[in-house]
Amino acid sequence: MRILILSCNTGGGHNSAGMAIKKYFSDKNIPCEMADALAFLSEKASILVSHGHVFVYQKLPRLFGAGYKYEESHPPKFIYKSCAMGADALYHTICEQGYDTVICVHAFAAMMITEIKKRYNPDIKTYFVATDYTCSPGVGDLDVDYFFTPHSFLSDEFMSKGVAREKIVASGIPVREEFILPVNREEARKILHLPEDSRILLFCCGSMGAGPMLKITKAIQEQLTDDMYLVVVCGTNRQLYRKITRCTAESGNIRVVGFTHQVRQYMAAADLLLTKPGGLSTTEAFYQRLPVIAMDAVPGCETRNLEFLTKNELAETASNINGIVSLVIKRLPDSEFHDKISQNIESLFTGNPTKTLCDYVINKNKL
Numbered sequence: 001m002r003i004l005i006l007s008c009n010t011g012g013g014h015n016s017a018g019m020a021i022k023k024y025f026s027d028k029n030i031p032c033e034m035a036d037a038l039a040f041l042s043e044k045a046s047i048l049v050s051h052g053h054v055f056v057y058q059k060l061p062r063l064f065g066a067g068y069k070y071e072e073s074h075p076p077k078f079i080y081k082s083c084a085m086g087a088d089a090l091y092h093t094i095c096e097q098g099y100d101t102v103i104c105v106h107a108f109a110a111m112m113i114t115e116i117k118k119r120y121n122p123d124i125k126t127y128f129v130a131t132d133y134t135c136s137p138g139v140g141d142l143d144v145d146y147f148f149t150p151h152s153f154l155s156d157e158f159m160s161k162g163v164a165r166e167k168i169v170a171s172g173i174p175v176r177e178e179f180i181l182p183v184n185r186e187e188a189r190k191i192l193h194l195p196e197d198s199r200i201l202l203f204c205c206g207s208m209g210a211g212p213m214l215k216i217t218k219a220i221q222e223q224l225t226d227d228m229y230l231v232v233v234c235g236t237n238r239q240l241y242r243k244i245t246r247c248t249a250e251s252g253n254i255r256v257v258g259f260t261h262q263v264r265q266y267m268a269a270a271d272l273l274l275t276k277p278g279g280l281s282t283t284e285a286f287y288q289r290l291p292v293i294a295m296d297a298v299p300g301c302e303t304r305n306l307e308f309l310t311k312n313e314l315a316e317t318a319s320n321i322n323g324i325v326s327l328v329i330k331r332l333p334d335s336e337f338h339d340k341i342s343q344n345i346e347s348l349f350t351g352n353p354t355k356t357l358c359d360y361v362i363n364k365n366k367l
Helices: 012-027 043-059 061-073 077-084 087-097 107-120 152-160 185-192 213-223 238-247 263-269 279-287 301-311 321-331 335-348 353-366
Strands: 003-007 032-036 101-104 125-129 146-148 199-204 228-233 254-257 272-275 292-294
Touching (some): 077 107, 101 107, 107 125, 125 353, 213 228, 228 263, 238 254, 272 279, 279 301, 292 321
Parallel strands (some): 003 101, 125 146, 199 228
């Protein structure tokens, strides 16, 4: 068994899911590599698409959302044709390296695999991993052996888009093992040197620091009480980090963090998470039993995520910045809200999704 995981550098979530899968297989001494699918077009194409995605996502969120909405009602033919241009190079790599299993954690990669199956009909097992709480545009047209979906509640949606029931495996979104481990809030706060007696709000919007984080931080800053503490994680957005650091310099109960490998520790230390509803980040929070306030900062697939979260009472939201800030200040000290959301999360998120997914792949390989 030799596994190739295909991702794309269009945000941290897909790569995070891929790395969680890779680690599980590697820990079992199963040969496994991870690659950027867009690099099979060319390195320049990968950089262009990745940087372009980040720019539109951060600077033009409404345009991003409009494009996604259009694709929901129109098959993404142009994207498929563009991805198909990398099919030959990817197929040659699969053959040369002897991969017999390919796991795609991004739809672009699965489009390449779909084209490979059309052209070559290779003897390999193929899987697609959905990392958002919806069936994204084009997913129903993919030709892979199995679809790993975020939750059994989404099975009907995937089938309505053309995915056969027998191909759906409701594994959950794969997250790193550390997020499955029990929370020790006191220990996490000591490690991070955070106040032990405060109500801590963690505010982050993905690896790119997307959305109106500066405006919201300023608004929250004005309403923080002495027993509240705010941690703002800006990710790779250095400009945002500098701006928020300057405007909060005089605040003794606000910490501003750039890119960090301690997200799990910050989640363990927090009482409440304010975030955009990314599939990976919300799933990580749920396995930490952390209540979420979600804002629709970037329309598109995350709008569908938000609909899933609010429908199942896993998170709350508001329609504008003032509403979000008021909701955060109201819910941060609200123990009844915390208990209710935590109970809902616990009833819907059990087990280890990475283990479920990987064990399924291993068992299928034995057949």
